[in-house]
Amino acid sequence: MKLIIAEKPDQGSTLASQFKPKRHDGYLEIPPNEVFTDGAYVTWAVGHLCQLVSPEDYKPEWKKWSIDTLPMIPERFQYEVTRSKAKQFQVVKKLLKKPTVTEIIHAGDPALSL
Template identity: 65%
Template structure:
């Protein structure tokens, strides 16, 4: 089974619209067919689901910074789930860790041209 992650809900619905499917909470299940013999899930990211952590999450002294402490470049970058998008993040995480899912297809940004 494959997981297809679109950028937005309408894009996910469009991708799944040509298949027999069932709408679920936060994703669409595509039933087995010629292209997806084991079926597929289609979900969406609703834009950015994560963001960089605030400077003070790396080092408490970075909460109040000055020109002397800039640039702030952590050794390892930390990310946090955007609070308003936590539910969709958990849906995608659950689908991505489903043992039936053997491949994840990134289907966002369809207008980006790759040379």
């Protein structure tokens, strides 16, 4: 079964609309058909589900910005789930862990490099 991850709910709905999906909280389920013989799930990231932690979470002295503490470059960047998007993060995580999911399709905006 494929898991399609769109960037936003309306994009996910548009992608799944031709397959008469079953609605669930935070995702859509596409029944088996000619394109998705095992069916598929469509979910979304609602923009960015994670963000970099605040500078002071790395070092307390980075809470107040000053020329003495610049540049603020941690040894290893850390991320946290955006609080307002925690519920959708859990939906995506649950779908990713399903043993029936064998393929992930990125359906968000493409990253551009110049």
